[in-house]
Structure formats: structure tokens, C-alpha cells
Amino acid sequence: MSSQIPVREIDPATDDASNKKKKAGNVDHYANRKKIYTRSVKGFFQRIRFVSLWALMGMYFLFCWIQVGGEPIIHFDLPAREFHLFGTTFFPKDFILLSGMLIIAAFGLFFITTLFGRIWCGYTCPQTVWTFIFMWVEEKIEGSRNKRIKLDKAPNSASKSVKKASKHAVWLLIAFATGLTFVGYFYPVRELLADLFTLQANGWAYFWVGFFTVATYTNAGWLREQVCLYMCPYARFQSVMYDEDTRVVAYDYNRGEPRGGRKKSADPAELGLGDCIDCGQCVQVCPTGIDIRDGLQYECIGCALCIDACDQVMERMNYPTGLIRYVTENELEGKPSKFLRPRTFGYGAALVAMIAAIAITLVMRVPVELDVLRDRGQLYQMNGRGMLENSYTLKVQNMTEVPQTFRISVSGPESTQLITRDEIQLDPGANRTLPTVVEISPESLTQSRTDIRFRIESQGQPPLSAETESRFIGPSR
Known part of the structure; x- marks a missing residue:
């Protein structure tokens, strides 16, 4: 028996709703939002969530707030153009790594979607996380689903005002903590907290x-499912990643239909x-207000x-669970049903390749940079010792979290040597420009x-080095 959704044909000539709209002379293309009151439910998947x-x-x-050596483990220092992540400092030239990580995240999302549908949205999406927190606060203050419905329909009173005001106050407190924490990744949070309340922070921090x-x-307290339905692009393009073997939340029509109420002791087969049992629990718990049975x-x-929700009902009716389940x-x-197929292999291979590329790049990354610019104002000059001189400008950058002392050397034809300072000290994240002169005996040059x-090498442990031509x-000649 194939899995199909029952439909009801509507005759415009006889359907009451259609006739009413026709008489009114218009058709409603846009419906006003109907507030969704979700019912609380417990179960295996809610424990996972x-x-x-x-x-x-907790991580967010x-x-x-966590510091190592007096520095936050995550700090995006935009004025200094430095990005500190778990003891490693990145600079604008490392943005290729950021691009690679974004590509990894995209292919990871595609890979998971082909296997398990919108599992990202259900368990880890920030909109879902904050919405569920706000819904939890709402339930604790205003009560269960039925109590919230009655409260909204009730006339204004002191009790209603206190509950509503308390709910919105807690929402705003959570929202403020969220905003403060986010800015705290760009503006050290301990300084930010002190500066905000002493009015010493700059205007952008307040903004x-x-x-x-x-x-x-707004998003978690008021818009909620509207963000998922109308603002999130993922909901629109997810269908191109689905196939007949994608495991999604679905209602087993073959087992559940025809639906209808009955006593617990009744045999559904005898009743046809x-x-x-058409209890509607699956609809009442849905945060987006849909009927999964459709x-x-x-x-x-x-x-x-x-x-x-459905498993709880099935257990009370002594029926097998899984009428609604993750299924293909x-x-x-x-x-x-196949778990691995060409599409998943493709996304998986791209994901592994990108992870390997980024990992190799990070392992081979040397946290020191050396740039050399030759002085173009003068080709060369002869010094008092009969040696040819060329002038250069060296730019050295220390991309580590500790001070470094670098020794500078130069290699080339015989008699090549520096005649300026050969050592430079740099603070963490600092860079310095150093004028340098190199001399070579004319007899050593054949062209x-x-x-x-040029080569620089640190004197610390582990030794760091960089060179350029x-x-x-x-x-x-």
C-alpha cells in the first residue's frame, strides 16, 4: 500500500467558503498570523535537545570570560586587526582560513541534511535554541498551554499585567545578556561590563x-516561527537536498489511517x-504550528x-510507538533504504577534502611573517671599502602570543653580508619595519x-623561521 496523503476535492459552485469569498468580491491571499500556543512535552528527543x-x-x-595568560581565549580585536582563537592569533591575511571554515560548515550542513533532514534546525540553530529558552520562560511564568490561552483571552487585570511584565522583563534580561556576550567577543567582556555601567564605553559598544x-x-520572543517560515533561506532550498532515503520526521499514514477517536479497550481493527486516535497532540506541541500528518x-x-508527544499517546493506548518517527x-x-548514496558520497568527499586542506594549512602555518622591499630610489652604491651596497626595507611580524627575538641573516654569493643590525625584538602581535643594507664584493657578482x-629565526622555543627572496x-656585465 503506497503512502499517500488524502485530499478532498472542492467544488467552487457548492463550497460554502468559496461562495462566501465570491460574494465578498475578493480572495484572501495573505492570512493574519495566528499565535501558536505550544504544549510542553517530555521524551527521548527532548532530552537530547x-x-x-x-x-x-554554556559555550556561548x-x-x-575564560582567559589564558591574562588574554581571552576568543577575542576578535578589530582595531588591531587581530583575531585570537584558543591561543592562536590570526590576521587579515589568514582570511583564506575563514573562507575555508565557512565552506566546511556549508558542506557539513549539506551532508547532514541529505542524511537526516533539518536536524540542524531542530537541535542547534541559534533561532531554535533561543526560542525554546523564551518558550520555557513563558511557560514557567504564565503556566501551561491552556492557562496561557485563557490568560490572553482574559480581560486586563493586575495579575495578568504582573505575569506579562515579568515574562517580558526576563526576556529582556536574557536578550541583554545575549547582546552583552556577543559584543564581549570583540570588546573584552570584563572591560565592557565595567565601561557600560560607568558610561565609559564608546558609542558603538552601546549601539x-x-x-x-x-x-x-524580537526574534525569539515575538517572531519565533516566522523567522523559520519566512526569513530563513534554508527552509526554501532544503528540498533540493532531500531524496527518498533522507531520514525525516514523518507520519506513518499506512499505519495511522483512517484516524479516529476510540476507547482504550477498543480494537481499532474492529472499528475499521x-x-x-486524532488527539491533536502532535499539532499542539509543534513550534511552527503544522500538522505533520499532512x-x-x-x-x-x-x-x-x-x-x-505521539509516543506518549501510543504508550497510554498500549499501541506500538513510532507512528510518527524519523523515517525515509x-x-x-x-x-x-540506503544510508550512503552518490549524493552523500559527493558532499562527504568535499567535506573531507576541505577539512584536510584546512588542517594541513593550520599545521604548516608559521606564526611569523617576513616581507622585503628593495629600495627603488637607488640601484646600488659603492662604499669606502670597495663593496657594492643595496638598501632594503624589512617588515617583520610576530604572530605569536609571546614576545620574540629574531635574528636576521642573508645568503647569496660569497661575501654577502648585512652591514646593519641583525637582531630585532617584537612584542606579541607586533610588527616592525627595519631598514637594512646588504653588501657584496663586486668580484662575487657574475651578472x-x-x-x-633573507631569513629570520627566533631564539625561543620552539624556534620559528621565515625566509623570502x-x-x-x-x-x-
Whole structure:
């Protein structure tokens, strides 16, 4: 028996709703938003979400406070153009690494989507995480689903005002903590907190804290599912990554239909009914307000709330669980399902290749930079000892977290040597420009342009080194 969704044909000539619209002379193309009141539910997948939610929130709110050696482990210092991540400093020239990491994140998302649908949205998306926190606060203050519905319908009163004001106050507090933490990754959070409340912070700090406070409060408190339905592009293009073997949240139509109410002791087969008792629990717990029994919809974020709700009902009815479950289309139709297939191999191979490329780049990255610019104002000059001289400008950058002392050397034809200082000290993240002069005996030159190499090497542990090539100009031969 194939898995199909029942449809009801509507005759415009006889349908009451259609006739009413026709008489009114217009058709509603846009419906006003209907507030969604979600019912609380517990279960296996909600325990998974609880762990992922608090793990992610813990990392977000704590990482900006953790310091190693007096420096935050994550700090994006935009004025200095330095980005400190877990003891490693990156600079604008390392943006290729950022691009690679974004590509890894994209292919990782595609790979997971082909296997498990929108599992990212259901368990780790920031919009989902903060929305669930705001919904939890709302339930703790205003009560269960039925109590919230009654509260909104009730006339204004002191009790209602206190509950509403308390809810929004807690929402704003969470939103402010979110904005403060976000800015704290760019402006050391300990300094930021002190400067904000002593009015010593700059205007941009106040602006961005305020901006992210308002954005969090609006998105998680008011818009909620509207962000997922109308603002998130992922909901729109996810279908191109789905196939018959993608494991998604789905209702088993073959087992559940025809649906209908019955007593717990009744035999559904004798009543000609399926296992679905049409209780509506799956709809009441859905944060986007859809009915999963209508089939796969782009609004579904894969949160599995409907699975846990339905399993509880099935257990109370002494029916097998899994009427709503993570399942593939082929499995619903009784066909074999493949976990790995060409699409997943393609995304997986691209993901592994990008991870390997970034890992190799990070391993081979030397946290010191040397640039050499030859003085173009004068080709060469002869000094008092009969040696040819060329002038250069060396730019040395220390990209480590500790002070470094570098020794400078030059190699080339016999008699090549520096006649200026050969040592330079740099603070962490500092760079310095150093005028340098190189001399070579005229007898050592066989042509007018000769390759030479500059090298710097640190005296600390582990030793760091970098070298670059330049040209030495002499008389024409």
C-alpha cells in the first residue's frame, strides 16, 4: 500500500467558503498570523535537545570570560586587526582560513541534511535554541498551554499585567545578556561590563549591545516561527537536498489511517480505524504550528516534539510507538533504504577534502611573517671599502602570543653580508619595519641581477623561521 496523503476535492459552485469569498468580491491571499500556543512535552528527543541546548548556551556565555595568560581565549580585536582563537592569533591575511571554515560548515550542513533532514534546525540553530529558552520562560511564568490561552483571552487585570511584565522583563534580561556576550567577543567582556555601567564605553559598544538585545528579544520572543517560515533561506532550498532515503520526521499514514477517536479497550481493527486516535497532540506541541500528518512540509524544523508527544499517546493506548518517527520515504513504502548514496558520497568527499586542506594549512602555518622591499630610489652604491651596497626595507611580524627575538641573516654569493643590525625584538602581535643594507664584493657578482635570500629565526622555543627572496643589483656585465 503506497503512502499517500488524502485530499478532498472542492467544488467552487457548492463550497460554502468559496461562495462566501465570491460574494465578498475578493480572495484572501495573505492570512493574519495566528499565535501558536505550544504544549510542553517530555521524551527521548527532548532530552537530547536539553543537552545540546545547554551545552551550546554554556559555550556561548562562558567562552568570552575564560582567559589564558591574562588574554581571552576568543577575542576578535578589530582595531588591531587581530583575531585570537584558543591561543592562536590570526590576521587579515589568514582570511583564506575563514573562507575555508565557512565552506566546511556549508558542506557539513549539506551532508547532514541529505542524511537526516533539518536536524540542524531542530537541535542547534541559534533561532531554535533561543526560542525554546523564551518558550520555557513563558511557560514557567504564565503556566501551561491552556492557562496561557485563557490568560490572553482574559480581560486586563493586575495579575495578568504582573505575569506579562515579568515574562517580558526576563526576556529582556536574557536578550541583554545575549547582546552583552556577543559584543564581549570583540570588546573584552570584563572591560565592557565595567565601561557600560560607568558610561565609559564608546558609542558603538552601546549601539551593538542594544542592537543584539532588540534582535534577540524580537526574534525569539515575538517572531519565533516566522523567522523559520519566512526569513530563513534554508527552509526554501532544503528540498533540493532531500531524496527518498533522507531520514525525516514523518507520519506513518499506512499505519495511522483512517484516524479516529476510540476507547482504550477498543480494537481499532474492529472499528475499521488505524492507530491514530486524532488527539491533536502532535499539532499542539509543534513550534511552527503544522500538522505533520499532512506530510512533509517546509515549515517542519525536525525538532521531533511531535514524535515524543505521539509516543506518549501510543504508550497510554498500549499501541506500538513510532507512528510518527524519523523515517525515509522508501521505508514508509516498504522499500529498502540506503544510508550512503552518490549524493552523500559527493558532499562527504568535499567535506573531507576541505577539512584536510584546512588542517594541513593550520599545521604548516608559521606564526611569523617576513616581507622585503628593495629600495627603488637607488640601484646600488659603492662604499669606502670597495663593496657594492643595496638598501632594503624589512617588515617583520610576530604572530605569536609571546614576545620574540629574531635574528636576521642573508645568503647569496660569497661575501654577502648585512652591514646593519641583525637582531630585532617584537612584542606579541607586533610588527616592525627595519631598514637594512646588504653588501657584496663586486668580484662575487657574475651578472647585474643576483638572487639573495633573507631569513629570520627566533631564539625561543620552539624556534620559528621565515625566509623570502629578493634581488641584488650591481653594475651591468
